[in-house]
Amino acid sequence: MTRTNWREHEWQLIHDVPQAPALHMALDEVLVEEVSAGRRPPTLRIWEWAGPAVVIGRFQSLRNEVDAANAAAHGIEVVRRISGGGAMFIEPGNTITYSVYAPLSLVEGLSFEQSYAQMDAWVIAALLELGIMAWYQPLNDITSHIGKIAGAAQARRGNAVLHHVTMAYDIDAQKMLQVLRIGREKLADKGTQSAAKRVDPLRSQTGLPREAIIAHMIDTFRQRHGLRDDHLREDELARASTLAASKFANASWTAELP
Amino acid sequence: MSYTRSMRHGEYKMPGGKLVVVDLDLRDGQIAAVQVSGDFFLEPDSALADIDCALLGAPHSASVEELAMRVSPALSAPVQTFGISAEAVAIAVRRAIDGGNST
Structure with a gap:
């Protein structure tokens, strides 16, 4: 397989209405499989959240990462995603x-570390245009000198790679500390005493509304790689809805590593 | 696997890598139940169960080197790892056995 570049693909944009956390998890699995099977062109999907969530990584222990009682008290849905990485x-x-959702050919021959940086180069460029000097912090963070901005994770399925990223726009650090258990081992490594200080959100760094940052990111992707507006197909949404109920809202998946 | 409240807990953050967490149970001087977890990446994800399997039956006196040798085949090609190694798993296991308070 020869490495392809972004412009060799017909990138599609999906930016849908707010959806439940379990449905988002399912859409990731369905859409990466659709791209792998060649039934869907490579796609960028911007998420809107219908409710609060804790999303844990594929290999994380539920009990080690989440204070279930506090999450329930705040009405926060706890879900497990298909990619590794942190909560x-x-x-x-x-x-x-x-x-x-990209064909594997886009990252062919790259190390994992290089593929993460490659998949988010457009975001680093978009942030730079917004006045944020951001860079890729291996293995899987986007950061500026002020603090961490985002965390990325990848999962490979067949002939496609899912690369997804959550960026902090604003954060209720107190609530985060009530629902996430962040171990001392991890904090010691980051050289910080406070988990809240590890993240510095985009709102304080840009002063821009969230929607304006998203619009700029979409423009940047469109200019660099090409991008056509698209939407979820009915069969994709139907499959994802079924999968959300049978797998991602089900304790046998969420608590697979108790 | 069985996962009980008596498990011992160990963690190790691999330099330049991710956090590896181990919860295990000892019986008759051997690892009788174990769960490796963390914020690392593995392709395919089924490799995680192979790591746990490789650790079952290891003597509680096993060194980091011996534990790493047990785990190594489960993390070798075609398995792809990012932020985790056999050594990191072995160190987390050793920490669980040595210092791991029952939770």
Whole structure:
């Protein structure tokens, strides 16, 4: 397989109405499979959240990462995604989340580390244009000198790679600390005493509304790689809805690693 | 696997990598139940169960090197790893056995 470049693909944009956390997890699985099978062109999907969520990584222990009682008390849905990486605390309006569903050929011959940087080069460029000097912090963070902005994760399925990223726009750090258990081992490595200080959100760094940042990101992607407006097909949404109920809202998946 | 409240807990953050967490149970001087978890990446994801399997039956006195040798085949090609290694798993296991308070 020869590596392809972004311009060799017909990129599609999906930016749908707010959806439930379990449905977002299912859409990632369905859409990466659609791209792998060649039934869907490579796609950028911007997420809108219908409710608060904690999203844990594929290989994380539910009990080690989440305070279930506090999450329930705040009405926060806990879901497990199909990619590795760390737990994310999400409230609607507080994050910018997107997925790129790409053919494996786009990252052919690249190391994992290089492929993460490659998949988000357009975001680094978009942030620069907004006045944020951001860079890729291996293995899977986007950061500026002020603090971490975003975390990325990838999962490969057949002939496609899912690359998804959650960026902090604003954050209720106190609530985050109530629902996420962040171990001392991790904090010690980051050289910080406070988990809240590890993240510096885009709102304070840009002063821009969330929608304006998203619009600029979409423009940047469109200019660099080409992008046509698209929508979820009925069969994609139907499959994802079924999968959301049978798998992602089901404890046998969420608590697979208790 | 069985996962009980008596498990011992160990964590290790691999330099330049991700966090590896181990919860395990010892019986008759051997690892009788184990769960490796963390914010690392593995392709395919079924490799995680192979790591756990490789650790079952390891003696509680096993060194980091011996534990890493047990785990290594589960993390070798065609499995792809990002932020985790056999050594990192072995160190987290050792920490769970040595210092891991029952939770």
